Amino acid sequence: MEYENLEREQSIKVVIVEDSPTQQEYLRYILEKHGYTVFAATNGQQALDLIGEVRPDLLISDVIMPVMNGYDLCRAIKSDPASQEIPVILLTALSDTKDVALALQSGADNFITKPYNEEYLILRIRQILAPERALRMKDWMQSPVPVSFDGEVYQISSDRGQIFEFLLTAYQVAIMKNQEAIRAEERLKVSYENLAVLNQIISLCNTTLSLDELLELTIQKILNLFGFEFGALYLINEERTCAHLRHHVETIPVEESYLDLIQTLDMGLLPNRGVLLNGIPAFFTIDQTTFYEEREKIIFKELGAKAYAMVPVKFGSEVLGVLALTSKNEHEFSDVEIGMFESVGREVGSAVQKALLQERVTTANDEMSLYLDIMTHDINNVITSSMGYANLLEDELTGPQYEFVQKIRTSLDQTIEIIRNVSTIRRLHEKQARLVPMDLDAVIRNQISRFSEIPFTYPGTGVMVYADDLIGQVFTNLIGNSRKFAGDEVSITIGVEEDEGVVEVTVADNGPGIPDDQKAQIFDRFQKGTTSKSGKGLGLFITWMLVEGYGGTIRADDRKDGRPGTAIHFTLKKFL
Template sequence: MSEPLRVLLIGKSPGKLGEMLRECGRDVELIRCERPRDGLALVLGGRIEIVLLDLDLMDGQGAAAFDRLRRTAPDVPVIVLTTAGSSPAALHAMQNGAQDYLVWGKTDAELLCRAFRYALERKQVKAALRHSETMYRRLVENLNEGVIAVDETGCITFANPAMEEILGYPAERLVGSPVAGFFDGSGREGSVSKNPFCRETDERQEFELDLLHSGGGRIHALVVTSPVTDESGRFRGSIAGVMDITERKCAEEELLIRNEHLMVLNQIIGVTAASLSLAELLEESLKKTLKLMRLDVGIVYMLDSERKRALLQHQNGLPGSALARHRLIKVHHWPFNFVFIAGQPRYIEQQADLNSIEAGILRELEVSALACIPLVAESVVVGAVYAGSRTKESFSRDERTLLETIGQEIGSGILKGMLHKKLEAANREANLYLDIMTHDIKNAENVSNLYNDLLLEMLEGEAALYAKKIRSSIHRSAEILGNVTTIRRIHHDAPDVGPVDLHAVIREEVAAFPEIAIEVAGGTPARVWADDLLSEVFTNLIRNAVKFGGQDVRIAIRVEDYDGENVLVSVEDTGPGIPDRMKESIFRRFEREWVGGYGDGLGLFIVRALVERYGGTIRVEDRVEGRPDLGAAFRFTLHEVLPAGDDEDDEYPDGEECE
């Protein structure tokens, strides 16, 4: 350090002190005064780094002078000087903060300089310690979490401001108080052995604890404790961080309740979606609701056709003594009209002002709380579900919301059943009308064909041409009617596939078009999994080729192996072909953009529907790759009926195995 060390000597003439100071390796500025009062003034003026206090000139007041000096400048190190080795004043000074004491006549330069060096180092250490303590205190006092120190007896020795806020007590009230007194249920936790803050352990502990607030509330806290030990390793208490997690616990409990309610609702939705009948829907929904919501008694009512009475459909847990009385209720009587007429939920719970009628209902059902939830379908009340508990005094807001949502879901299930019945009735009626129309139209076609044939025999020239067009239109009408009938079978009848001789079906269809040039390739017999509608595939593909290719169109039908389990069937024609942009859409219903002519747009739709019905796939390509104008090729797959014994397990007959 470049600046000289400023040393104040309060006492007699320094004698050889100046010479000894020059050997300290640093410039020393020695300032001397004889009276302690003058020394105090100099210290207060600042810049004094060390004080040498001569106790021999104090006339027995050395201890008092030292005390005044320490009070005046507690941060300035003081070294006392004495001619006696163990004077009472020196002893007092050492006990109360003196850095060192030196004996006149027995002190040399080395000893003096070492005392100075130690004094300055202790001063620096104390300054650093005070700074560290200040930073620590600021940190602890500004934490959002509480910090509390507890000694080995379980008494609080320190609490920061956050801890004051958590418990609602000032620090003065907390310090010195047993920490167990702030536990929720402190009587059970009162002993030190049960006090979690006083567990003698070398490890950090983490636990949750309920604490009592000064206002009477309860604080749920997360506590992390660390042990405090002395130099010998003996347990002296603990310091703990305390975090108020009351809101978090409430949120967790709320989330848990919501998850449970969502699970209940999902199961009820599953029941309403899977139930095949109204009885199954009501029974399973009631059973699930009681089980999942931990309720004891349940009843499902449905209104009669006159909407004057509610009839019991299902019950669970209903006392036998109440069964007869509650099998049928008149819905216009109070309080049932509130549910069945007004369509509002009603909760009958134990209350001081509970009326005698509702109190009687609770007694009859042997419950302490009852929820009456209307079942609504198409904005009309169709019934109600009653759910009661023998342990609950009332239903929470969340439970009420869940019960009302369950009622809405059951009502939706009832509506779905009603709509399903209406749909089935409408479907039966539509099929009846279609059967009647098909029968009558076919009769009309037969009569029209008969008269048309008579006209063709009688007419010639242009009149005969018109008669032929009439016959073509009648045939076209018959095709449309046949397509509609086929589509109805596809959608209405479940597939009943079995082995079908593919080549026999092809031969029959080729024979039905004798005027068309049709080549059949692939003579290997093949049986496929199909039904009697397979012929419609070839009928529509051949008819489609003739319609757009004319009577001179040439058709080829090929059958070949596809992958060992399926056959590939190709129906190729020399017609106008299909543009690339239409190859993906021509199988859609009523897709006719590519023809520019006429047609019902159902033929190819039927073809794809049947191929997919048999588990195959279909696509359309150019007959000659890259030349759409040279015709189209429809290719589809069918599952082949494999001969018995083709499995790998049958590879070695008579039980022989490969070695």
């Protein structure tokens, strides 16, 4: 029967009318593939000319075309006795029910909706060209009948059989579109579920957890979402010779002795090599896997595994390790699921890389802190010893020798200040303490007592501010800075003012002041003054860091009482 169809189709001539070159070639390809002889036109007028030349057995036409559209073309064919028996199929998007009425009114024998599939198109063509239908169409009505629909009147010449075919086709199209909508809805549902999976894993990967905490939660989430029972993450060693187990999660108990067998993955083993060296994921049904070593077979048997997934954990193009998952159930591993696994591998890889870098930074900081502690301890011992000798010399020497001892003491004081500043910066980077209410008056008076040789003007205050135990360093640095630049005649005024939840503190001295072009940069890191008394620039930078950390601001200005000197103003949040 199929042979007979093919033999008959090879003698059938079909004119296709399509203004889109791509659509025209696609339609020609399908028809010629099934043995039809094809002639093509790009508009209705060309089609009419072609009909007179080739006398086709069938015409298939697009509806929307230049020069003459499909409806007018069909009407012209059916109104000409020489061509009215040629069946016409219209290709339409069927965006409106009026399309069916217009197709009937034009005299079309049937319609096919775009986009169409090959099987459906050929089926409709064979039905239209069936001998029994051709006999019936010889007796179709010539006189049109007016039909009213949706406020419009259409002149329909088709007989009942033709109208019935149209209705069946329209119903069939509606069913097909409904089925496609259901399939699209299912695909959309799966896409939403996949997106939800990725979002959950991405959310975990963007947390500030430690690497082991991150892996515990992430692997657990992956097992739950994909329906696996055992998951392990391996990281490649620095020599890139093997991968070591970093973390595993089991939802079914596994004997400890078997866990000893899974501590490393051999990169020389065929499936491991492709994943760890080339970053290519691998998915297996255990029953069909014959290339594993005896150790792996023992592991799979203990886990009761029937499916095995190896997902490369990648950061960019670099393979960091592999996520190995096993399931006690058979798994098909669809293309969508494989794509999901690869996306998860990339997300986990980014999180692992960030966590590994954080571990290295933490280790480096710990080592630096240890070295700094040792260095600070040893330097302080040397300073204490040097200060003791300087005190002894100070009591014994006079004249130029005494001045040398004073310079030694000044250098030692500067060294002490540098060590104190470095220690403060370290605490600032390490501190995680919350800000708490503090008695500002007690802080200020404690600092004043440390500089007993300096005359202070301070009326006192009863305000409480948010700060921590480093706030005293703000006053230590500002007072020390004033003493350094104002010299032995220094005097300092400290004022406190309150304003709607903010406290402004002013520390003013009678020194030489700060040039206007330096006031904006004086708190920058390592910014130094231009005098011989300028230090390393750390003190005011630390002061700025502390005030900013308390949520305040700081600025340098001149005194407002008309006397020379510098006034440093900084704000703190008031405890209400």
